[in-house]
Amino acid sequence: MSVQIKNLNKSYYLDTQKIEILKDLNVEIKTSEVVAILGSSGSGKSTLLSLLAGLDFCDSGEIRFNQIDIARLNQKELTAFRAEHIGIVFQNYYLVSHLTALENVLLPLEIQNKMTLPEEAINLLQKVGLGHRLHHAPGELSGGESQRLAIARALISKPQLLLADEPSGSLDTETGKKVMDLFFEQVRANGTTTVLVTHDRGIADRCDRVLKLENGQLCDI
Numbered sequence: 001m002s003v004q005i006k007n008l009n010k011s012y013y014l015d016t017q018k019i020e021i022l023k024d025l026n027v028e029i030k031t032s033e034v035v036a037i038l039g040s041s042g043s044g045k046s047t048l049l050s051l052l053a054g055l056d057f058c059d060s061g062e063i064r065f066n067q068i069d070i071a072r073l074n075q076k077e078l079t080a081f082r083a084e085h086i087g088i089v090f091q092n093y094y095l096v097s098h099l100t101a102l103e104n105v106l107l108p109l110e111i112q113n114k115m116t117l118p119e120e121a122i123n124l125l126q127k128v129g130l131g132h133r134l135h136h137a138p139g140e141l142s143g144g145e146s147q148r149l150a151i152a153r154a155l156i157s158k159p160q161l162l163l164a165d166e167p168s169g170s171l172d173t174e175t176g177k178k179v180m181d182l183f184f185e186q187v188r189a190n191g192t193t194t195v196l197v198t199h200d201r202g203i204a205d206r207c208d209r210v211l212k213l214e215n216g217q218l219c220d221i
């Protein structure tokens with residue numbers, strides 16, 4: 001899936017003070033391209049991913065997936081589109097608290113009515129090192145374990161677009177390396193268009209393109 005962002009503007013209001021986060025941001029991402037986004041804390045990286053995921057709204061501008069403007073979708077269509085095509089690994093994980101780890105991974109497939117064997121989900125959970133935590137609820141997992149669960153859940157349905165916000169941010173060096181190896185292996189094998197926010201230059205250098213978010217705009221570096 002290709003992504004076109006045109007003249008995107010997003011600001012927040014603090015009382016009456018307008019804080020501009022994204023300012024006439026433009027970028028085109030090709031199908032299967034893996035793009036890293038770097039930028040200092042508070043520069044607006046997570047804000048940009050939320051807009052791409054359709055979880056927040058821009059002030060003005062366009063976001064197109066395969067040339068289709070997502071602003072033209074109603075809430076129901078947007079939710080269906082997200083469930084079918086977009087994988088999300090966000091900083092707050094968005095895990096379903098009353099389901100076990102295994103059920104959380106199976107959920108995207110159930111939503112899409114894709115028949116699958118639990119073995120596939122178990123296999124993926126084993127690969128992220130959670131084979132011994134299949135029946136734990138998210139509240140019973142550590143921060144890094146929750147992060148790995150969120151990654152497994154995002155990868156299982158082979159989404160056309162993967163949005164990942166510092167997916168290895170809570171992991172130690174060794175676990176982070178293993179999980180990111182799996183991440184890159186899967187997105188490359190599936191041709192998943194990927195937007196990966198990271199503070200780690202080593203991870204960014206494994207991507208096709210590295211962009212920096214600065215002063216509300218993205219530039220190639």
Ligand SMILES: Nc1ncnc2c1ncn2[C@@H]1O[C@H](COP(=O)(O)OP(=O)(O)OP(=O)(O)O)[C@@H](O)[C@H]1O
Nearest residue numbers: 012013014021039040041042043044045046047048
């Ligand atoms: N709901 C909100 N209301 C007001 N300001 C907000 C809101 N959400 C984010 N901001 C502000 O927007 C700016 C960008 O936030 P964002 O979370 O996108 O940064 P980031 O680049 O992801 O930072 P980090 O690297 O620390 O995760 C921050 O200064 C933040 O305070």
Ligand SMILES: [Mg+2]
Nearest residue numbers: 045046091165
């Ligand atoms: Mg962030």
